[in-house]
Structures are given as structure tokens and as C-alpha cells.
Amino acid sequence: MVNNRKIIFVFISLLSLMIIPGCGHSKNVIEELGVASAYGLDINEQQQLDGTTVLYQFNPDITNASQIIRSTGETFSMVRSNANKKSGYKIVNGKLDTILFGPTIAKQGIVPYLDTIERDAAISNMLYVTMSEEPARDILSASNYEEAPNIGVYLHSLVDKSVRNEEIVSSTFHEFMRSYYRAGREPLVPIISIKENKASIDKVGIMHGDTHVGNLSLDEVFLVRLIRDKFQSGRINLEMDIEPFKQYIEESQHNSRKDQMYVVLDKLKNNTQIKLTNVDDLTYKVNVNLNARIIETSQQMTLENPKVVKILEQQINKKLEEDLKTVLKKSQQINSDVFGFGVKYNNHTRGEELTREQWQDLFPNIEVDYNVSTEIKRFGTVN
Template sequence: MIKTIMLLLLCLCTCFLSSCVEPRYLEKLGLITAVGYDQAEDEKITGTMVLYQFNPAMQDVEKVLISKSKTSKGIRLSQNLETDHKLVSGQLRITVYGRELAEKGISHLVDTLERDSSIGNMVYLTIADTTAEQILNYQMTERPSNMGTYLYNLVRQNVESETLVSPTLQEFITDYGSVGKDPMLPLLKASDGKVGVDGFALFTRDKFIKEIKKDKIFFIRSLMEDYDAGSVEVELPLEKFKPYLTSPHLGQEKDKVYIMIDSIKSSHKIKTEKKATPTFEVNLKIESRLLEMSEEMKLSNPKVLSLLENEIGNYIEKNIKEIILMLQEEGTDPIGFGMEYKSIRGHEDLSREKWDKLYKDASFQVKVENKIIRTGVID
């Protein structure tokens, strides 16, 4: 008798629960995969939305919707009137902000994403070199089935290959809300029938202030995250290596030798002391493989290998110093020197305004130790 009653109660509960779930038929939904925002006239925002629309009689169909409003939700409302599919954000993978809009600040638009319970905090945030509309509506030589999915996979594989710092919604919110650290997002560029990552967009608070080109990404990322399998191309003066060349100079430039190192394993430490004027000691240790060289050298000679290790280390050290100086002059701190300084102050409060003033006068000492553990080139 008791078992029968329990079974009836379970059935009733199942009926009540199922009635609370709104049925959603895939053919009637427009699955948003990417959104873009640009500055428009009259304080309005241009919104570009990429979505999947499913039709049983056709393959997956991409659709791009473009409209204007003063808020992102107003854009969404307007775009709902332009399609017979119900727009849903559960599959949103990437957001693109136009350059002009990003220079004015994007915190209000990021906050909208954070407040939407249907959007996960692992959505990627990016900046367009020109406009988000151009990026999302660009006609590539080989047009992907869905531009939103393509851009997401583009960023994801570069994050996994340790080329980019992860630009998730969660990372941006954390950096933006921290004293002593600024956000940094990938910069997308469309040209020659392709859309790719052209570098990093540096921020002060929520405003895009300067871009850093892709050939400099290694030097800033190496102080933010340790590498497990990174790579970088190095340009060294040829003069010191001339006695060790095994064949006549083959390079295009008479005074340079180009070297590619990969399989990089790195570890970095940033130390500071509790002083009125902050001083930072930056130490970077690198182990790498010599993958390719523009000149043939006697790598079996220990002197050559030692010279290469020192010169590559000096090259990386020089570039890191230049990057830090540039960041200091621009007043942006994506590496998080301010957070390191705050951590040794104990209970003393450090406001953003105070750190901005301290950062301008801070001094930095950089030391790079490089060790080549393998040579992937023919000796």
C-alpha cells in the first residue's frame, strides 16, 4: 500500500515538473553564436548578430541581423522583429566590439552579458580593428558555415596553443574589477579574404587605449602566464656568429640571423618590496628547442650553443624591458604589477588612483635566463 502511494506521488511530481519546462523546438529557434557592437550616430549602438537557423529541408543556415538602438537589449528587441525564429543566447560563443566603441568604454555592454543567466562566463570577448559589423559580415575567401563558430574556434585554438591569453568574460570582469590590473583582449582584423588575430588590445579600465602587434605577444604573455609549449621568432645580429658559420651567409639581410625556438617551457617571478616608490624585480627562466635558423652553424661546438643561449636571452630581455616601459608610459597594467605591490602592503588600502600615480614612477629590473635543451636543426 505504501509503495503504491509513493509511486503515485512520484508520478504526480513528474507531471508538475514537466509542465514548468517551456518546450523549445529547434526548427523554431535562432541560436545566437556571435554578437558585435559598434558606435553609431545619436549615441546609438549598431548591433550585429550571427545566428544558426535550422530548417529540416536544408542544411544549417547562417543568418546575420543588423539593427540600431541605444541599448543592447533594445537591439535584441529590434532583431526579434526581423526573424521568424525565436532568438536565444544559450549558444553565444564570442562577442566583438568595434574600435571606436571600445575606445569610449565597454563596461556597460559587458555588464549586460554578465547579467544574462543564459550566457556562460566562458564567452570570448574580442576587439575589431575596424568595426564589429565588418568582422562578422566579412566575405572570406572560404566562407565558414557560421562566422560566430569560426571566430570562437580561431580564438580557442590560439589560447590552447599558448599564443593568446584567455579572453573570457570571467577574465575581463576579474581584471576590470581589480586594483592593479587591466584587461587585455585579442584584436581581430579582416583583410585579403581572411579574418584573424592581429595582436592585442590594451585597456585602461574598460577603455581600449593601444594595440600591440602579434610579433610582440610572446614578450607580454610570458610575464602573465607560464609557457608549456610556446614558440617565438628571434632576430639576432650576425656579426658575433660569423666565425661559426658552416656555409656562406644565406640570409636576405647582411647583418641579421633569424632563429625560431619552440617547445618553450617558462617560469616567471615578479618580486617587489614595500617602498614609497615601487621597484620590481622580474625574473624569467626559459627552456626551449632550437627549431630553425636562417644560417647554418656548428651547433656541435659548445661555444656556439652557449653564445646562442646568451644572445637569445638578451634579445628576449631587451624586448620585455621595452614592453614594460611602453605599458608604463601608456598607463596600462595588464601584467598585474599593481596587484603584486598591493599584496605586500598588508591591510593598507590601495586605490586605483593612487596606483596610477605610483605606477608612473615605478622602476623595473628584468633578468632572463635561457637554456637550449634540444636542437631541432641539422648541425
């Protein structure tokens, strides 16, 4: 028995001696890597992909410089391997945070270039899909990116902050693909623009499938989100007619402003129900219940008076309902259902899955009846 054990022991140690040198799988030692944090993709005149790769910079002697590599290729992977030729580092995608599509691609459709991201398990599903109206390479060349180690990380935190502040609809790769595959709720993708050498978000692109067909301003996105998502603590600026409040506004300030009044609501929560009231006529009824607090008003009013609050609430309801209608009209003109009415329609019809084409025919004809009811819970430290 003891002899047996010895033989096994020798056998195992010989085996391990054989294996250890034979473990020839590739290493990714961190300092030898060019860790890509963002890709920007455009199409150049030769109909080739023109890629911009943003890398992490590990050399402590060079401060504050993004490593940016330009390369061209037919596919996303070729862009990467061509970029690899121009770098002493091995370019890897494992920490890709953001992918930015220039207008040339956005107009054609971005999904063909996303295939490798879905296929390659090394790439995170939580990267943000973004677009721009200027060439992606220009955006990624912006030199002001605050404290972030490179522009890619900056873009990621820019988008991430906006998503967490509930300013835009989240466009992580996973959520983008989910909306893309789901006919009847089109994806929304933030549009990065560049001002004074610094990137910012001030629009959101409406997609039709994977092509960019129109834009929404951030205020409009709020309205879309009101139907599509759930707010935990949203924020909105409302511009309202001053007329109904005239008698409550304190005299001293009365004349100082025009006939418009501004109210800012935050900590906004919503509860939205969409009902398909008639499947054949495609009429919807949308009930939106909101509650929020007032953080700013441009006119001093005595909010202690329940009447004022009531009027204010009614005005907000009216205002939101009107705005919602305008946004719906806009999206119907573009013929892209950003609200997700198509999904509701599909949920009510059995049998065949709704296709994007079918809904494209139906969507411009839908009628929606909005019914917003606001409740103002608090108004800060002043009354």
C-alpha cells in the same frame, strides 16, 4: 490499508493530470530557435547601440550562409529583442561564443554592455570578448569563414586556437572580468581585423579598465605573456645581431645574408618570478627562466659546440631583456599595467585594496630590472 493506498493512488494520478497541462514554462525546441553564436556591437550616430547578431542556420537547403540580423537599441537586451522582431526564430543566447565590440564602444568602455552576460545564467562564461578597429558589423559580414557553420563559430575557433597555441592572452569573459575587477593587471583583448574578406588576429588591444587604449603586436604579446602567464609550449621568432656568431657560421652561407640573423624557438617553457625589491621606490626584479628548443635558424651553425649554444643563449637573454624594457616603456606611456606589477604591489601592501586610480599614478614610475636566463635544450634533427 489497501483502501488507503487506493485513495492515495487515485489522488496522485488526479494530481498529475492536473499538473501536466499546467506546466506552462517556455520550451526551447531547437529548430524553433535562432541560436546566436556572436554579437557585434557598435554605436551609431544617434548614440544608439547598433548590434549585429550572427545566428546558426539550421535549414539544410540553404548552404553556407550565416544568418545575420542587424538591429538597434539602447541596451544589449534591447538589441536582442529588436533582432527578435526581424526573425522567425526565437533568438537565444545560450550558445554565445564571441562578443565583438567595434571601435566606437571600445573607446568608451565595454563593461556596461557586459552586465547582462554576467547576470544571465544562460550565457556561458567561456565566451570570448574581442574588439575590432573596424565597425563590428563589417567584420561579421566577412563571407570567408572556412568550414565553420557561421562567422561566430569561426571567430571563436580563431581566438580559441590562438589561445591554445599560446599566442595571445586568453580573454574569455570570465578572465576578462577577473582582470577588470583586479586593479593592477589590465585585461588584454584580441583585436579582430579583416583582410580579403576574412577575419584574423594580428594585434591585441591593451585595455585600461574597460577602455581600449593601445595595441600590442603579437610579438609584444609574447613578452607580456612571459611575465604574466606560464608557457607550456610557446613559440618565438627572434631577430638577432649576427656579429657574435660570425666565426661559427659555416663559410658557404656566410655572405649570402645580411648582418641580421633569425632564430625560431619553440616548445618554450618559462618560469617567472616577480619580486618587489623596494616598496617605496617601486623597484621590481623579474627573473625569467626559459627553456626551449631551436626549430629554425637562418644561418647554419654548428650547434654541437657548447660555446655556440652559450653565446646563443646569452644573445637571446640580452635580446629579450631589451625587448621587455621596450614593452614596459610602451605600456608605461599608455599608463596601463598589462604585466600585473600592480597586483604584486598590492600583495605587499596590507590594509586598503589598491584602486585603479592609485596605480595609475604609481605605474609610470616603476623600475624593473629584468634578468632572463635561457636554456636551449634541443636543436632538432640537425646539429
